[in-house]
Amino acid sequence: MKIVIIGTGLAGYTLVREIRKVDQEIEILMITKDNGSLYSKPMLSNALSKNKDAEQLIQSSAKQMEDKYQIQILTHTKVLHIDSDNNLIHLDNKKISYDSLVLAIGANPFRPKLEGSGADNVLSINNLRDYQTYREGLDHASSVAIIGPGLIGCEFANDLISQDKEIHVIGPDPYAMSNLLTKEAGEHLQNTLSKYKVNWHLSVFPIGVEKLKNQFKVNLDNGESVISDLVVSAVGLRANLNILKDSNILFDKAITCNQYLQTNISNVYALGDCAEVAGHYLPFVAPIIAGAKALSKTLTGTKTKVQYKANSVTVKTDVCPLVVAKPSVPHSTTSIEKDDSGIKVVYYDDKSKVLGYILMGVYTKEKLVLNKTLPDLMLNA
């Protein structure tokens, strides 16, 4: 039995760790187009304030992971195509066979459509190499424009406060993190960040980025513009599906899986930011860990379904502590409490069961108690 895992991100490596807890013998080959370093991707958006460079974010090298888990890792190796009829993976110069295949190929930053001479200079930060480039750019920058006022954009803004930069956050949303927060909570977050040189340009689309002599000019669709030394895009991720184009593996916006993390091809599975599991696309750490635990059992002989809890995310905005669990179904009622430090919003169904919450400021300490009451996401499993 040979398991091949494409991808050495959190999904790939967590799965290996879980498999080795139950089976030390099974042959595992990992393939990655990067150098296979183990690192915590969530730290990319708070590493500046922790004073960590890209090298310091690495927890283990690919070689250390090979030794620790008795696996083989092909680094700097891009998978080009999957031939699921013949259980073969096509690389540049050879083909590799598998008995079970796990796609843990992650997601790529979505790039907003921007015109202008500076459009190609807009940075996205989704891996260690991107973070290295970002840090080098920051050495010469006193101002940064962030496109995207969502969760990741707000985390980058918060992180830049530690670097004493002038920060601009730009996007069409009416208020910060509008897809996760109520207007009042979003405005509280905005007002708190504003105290630390964060400027907001909201309800506007950036349409282009022009290169000036030493700076960039971000043009907005309301005729205004923002000048900054560096421009970062944080407008979301799209599952990385190029290698599936000519395969028989079904995908929509991500790879379509059932609750066993299994695709339409019975010996091909998907995990992490590339997978939509039983209709849920959750590109976060907790679902990856739950998925890896279940899939490790399935791959070692005990078919096991994954079960997700409603996803609770701690947002890394230290100046305004925030935890959000977005309800997965429409709520019936809401309770709201507030004080100077923040706000607590709890969403309930028609039987007064908690569906989700927003906890900000002092209310974040209620996270653990509320998490116990959150529903499972896959009720009819």
Ligand SMILES: Cc1cc2nc3c(=O)[nH]c(=O)nc-3n(C[C@H](O)[C@H](O)[C@H](O)COP(=O)(O)OP(=O)(O)OC[C@H]3O[C@@H](n4cnc5c(N)ncnc54)[C@H](O)[C@@H]3O)c2cc1C
């Ligand atoms: C800035 C930032 C902050 C975040 N903060 C949080 C947070 O606070 N909390 C939270 O829960 N989540 C957070 N997330 C999300 C979380 O980090 C991701 O859900 C998780 O790291 C995804 O892991 P992955 O293994 O699925 O993908 P990735 O880490 O992207 O790994 C994909 C792997 O696939 C390989 N690969 C892709 N295509 C090929 C190919 N064709 N051939 C070979 N190899 C290939 C890549 O080389 C890589 O090894 C954050 C994400 C970002 C970007």
